[in-house]
Amino acid sequence: xxxxxxxxxxxxxxxxxxxxxxxxxxxxxxxxxxxxxxxxxxxxxxxxxxxxxxxxxxxxxxxxxxxxxxxxxxxxxxxxxxxxxxxxxxxxxxxxxxxxxxxxxxxxxxxxxxxxxxxxxxxxxxxx
Amino acid sequence: xxxxxxxxxxxxxxxxxxxxxxxxxxxxxxxxxxxxxxxxxxxxxxxxxxxxxxxxxxxxxxxxxxxxxxxxxxxxxxxxxxxxxxxxxxxxxxxxxxxxxxxxxxxxxxxxxxxxxxxxxxxxxxxxxxxxxxxxxxxxxxxxxxxxxxxxxxxxxxxxxxxxxxxxxxxxxxxxxxxxxxxxxxxxxxxxxxxxxxxxxxxxxxxxxx
Ligand SMILES: Nc1nc2c(ncn2[C@@H]2O[C@H](COP(=O)(O)OP(=O)(O)OP(=O)(O)O)[C@@H](O)[C@H]2O)c(=O)[nH]1
Ligand SMILES: [Mg+2]
Ligand SMILES: [Zn+2]
Numbered sequence: 500x501x502x503x504x505x506x507x508x509x510x511x512x513x514x515x516x517x518x519x520x521x522x523x524x525x526x527x528x529x530x531x532x533x534x535x536x537x538x539x540x541x542x543x544x545x546x547x548x549x550x551x552x553x554x555x556x557x558x559x560x561x562x563x564x565x566x567x568x569x570x571x572x573x574x575x576x577x578x579x580x581x582x583x584x585x586x587x588x589x590x591x592x593x594x595x596x597x598x599x600x601x602x603x604x605x606x607x608x609x610x611x612x613x614x615x616x617x618x619x620x621x622x623x624x625x626x627x
Numbered sequence: 628x629x630x631x632x633x634x635x636x637x638x639x640x641x642x643x644x645x646x647x648x649x650x651x652x653x654x655x656x657x658x659x660x661x662x663x664x665x666x667x668x669x670x671x672x673x674x675x676x677x678x679x680x681x682x683x684x685x686x687x688x689x690x691x692x693x694x695x696x697x698x699x700x701x702x703x704x705x706x707x708x709x710x711x712x713x714x715x716x717x718x719x720x721x722x723x724x725x726x727x728x729x730x731x732x733x734x735x736x737x738x739x740x741x742x743x744x745x746x747x748x749x750x751x752x753x754x755x756x757x758x759x760x761x762x763x764x765x766x767x768x769x770x771x772x773x774x775x776x777x778x779x780x781x782x783x784x785x786x787x788x789x790x791x792x793x794x795x796x797x798x799x800x801x802x803x804x805x806x807x808x809x810x811x812x813x814x815x816x817x818x819x820x821x822x823x824x825x826x827x828x829x830x831x832x833x834x835x836x837x
Pocket of ligand 1: 692
C-alpha cells in the first residue's frame with residue numbers, strides 16, 4: 500500500500516460540513532447496519548491516499564488476487580479504545596483491517612501495527 | 628487525550644477446537660457479501676462499548692486459535708485478561724469434559740481473580756445434543772461459575788453472556804476499590820437494585836428452559 504500526502508487535493512476543511520475543528524463533526528456508523536463506530540469529534544480528518552481492498556471482491560477474480568481501490572479521505576483514530584464498536588482482522592503485512600463489530604462488513608479502514616494508529620475510510624461509513 | 632470510558636475489560640474465549648469460539652465473535656452471515664475476504668483473514672478481536680449501570684465499559688474480546696490446546700497455553704496467553712469465556716459444544720461430550728482441564732489450566736496460569744463463565748454453545752442443535760443442560764449447570768455449581776447455553780448461529784444468549792461477565796468483573800473491581808478506600812456513601816446496594824432492573828430478559832429462551 501502506498502501512502503502519499505496529497506497537498507493539492509486537501510479539501511478546504513471549512514467547506515466540509517462533516518468536519519469541525521479538524522475532527523468528525525457527526526457520529527460515524529456502519530453503512531449496512533448502523534452500528535456506532537465512533538462518537539462525535541473523536542477522530543481527526545486526514546487527506547491521505549491509501550489503497551484499501553474492496554468490500555465486495557469479484558467472484559471471478561484470479562486466485563489469491565485482492566482487488567483494491569484508492570481512497571483519499573480518512574478519519575485518524577490515535578488509540579483503538581476510542582472506538583465505540585469495531586473489529587480487527589488478523590494482521591496482513593503491517594496492517595489489520597477494520598470491520599463492523601456487528602455485521603462484520605469490511606474493510607472499513609485499517610490499523611497500522613507500527614504506529615498503532617487506525618484509519619477509517621470516509622467512503623466506507625456513514626455519518627449522522 | 629481524556630479517557631472516554633470508565634472501564635476497559637479484556638475478555639478471552641477459550642475451549643476445544645470447533646466449539647464455536649470464532650462464531651461467537653464473528654457473526655454467522657453466510658449471505659454476507661464480504662465473507663470471502665474478511666473470513667479468509669480471520670478476526671483477531673473486537674472492541675464493544677456497553678453501558679453497565681450508567682458506566683461506559685469497553686470490552687476487548689479476543690478469539691483464540693483452534694489448534695491451541697490447554698497443554699500448551701501458558702501465562703503469556705492470559706496476560707491482561709480479566710474475564711474468560713469457557714466454551715464447550717453441547718453436541719460434543721469431549722469438549723464438555725475438557726472444560727475441567729481448561730479450568731485447571733486457568734488456575735495454573737491466569738491471574739487468580741480472573742472472572743469466568745461457562746458457555747454451552749450450539750444449543751440450537753437439539754437433535755445432536757450429547758450434554759444436557761442439567762450437566763452444564765451441575766458443573767457450573769461445582770466450580771461456582773456462571774453458566775448459560777448459547778447459540779452463536781441464532782445469536783442466542785451471546786450478548787447476555789458478555790453483559791453478565793462484564794457486570795461480574797465490574798462488581799469485583801468496585802468491591803476492591805471500596806475495600807481500599809471506603810466511600811462514605813454505600814453505593815453498593817443502589818447498584819444491585821439497578822442490576823436487577825437492567826437484566827435482559829432475552830436469556831429466558833428456548834435453550835435455557837430445556
Ligand atoms: N449449529 C450451530 N453451529 C455452530 C454454532 N457455533 C459454531 N457452529 C459451527 O461449528 C463449527 C466450528 O465453529 P468455530 O467458530 O470455527 O469453532 P472454534 O471454536 O472457533 O474452533 P477453532 O478455531 O478450531 O478453535 C463451524 O462450522 C460453525 O459454523 C452454533 O451455535 N450452532
Ligand atoms: Mg476459531
Ligand atoms: Zn455493520
